[in-house]
Amino acid sequence: MSTVSPPANPEADPRVKAVFDDIRATRGNDFINNVWRYLAFDPQLLEEMWRDVKGVMATPTLLDPKTKEFIYAAVSIANNCEYCVHSHLAAARAKGASEAEIAExxxxxxxxxxxxxxxxxxxxxxxxAFLAQEPPHG
Structure with a gap:
């Protein structure tokens, strides 16, 4: 059960519409999932969360996109976040993860x-021996 209510017409707020438009452009589709719809109850929080998630998950880095989804799913399993487990395993599948890889x-x-x-x-x-392999601090 949700602890907040999503706005009835979230895109009436220009800040929310801007984030939703960026989500659509970044993902290349029109789907806005519930996490963003519910976060729209607070436009500033929505902006901050999207900025952070986009910066890590939708921006090219040293890790490939499927590996990022696996890491996100693993942390979500450990933190017992049902929504994120489903979301990031679905994203991993969309990025080519097989059922055997998900089982592993x-x-x-x-x-x-x-x-x-x-x-x-x-x-x-x-x-x-493990401590000796750590990079120097400072």
């Missing part, structure tokens, strides 16, 4: 979560 991603996330819990419980010291 889920196995990795599951294994990492389990080992994280165990290691948080037993708290072994970090190996010096």
């Amino acid at each position: 991603l889920i196995r990795i996330v599951s294994t990492a979560g389990r080992t994280n819990h165990i290691l948080n419980a037993i708290r072994p010291p970090v190996d010096a």
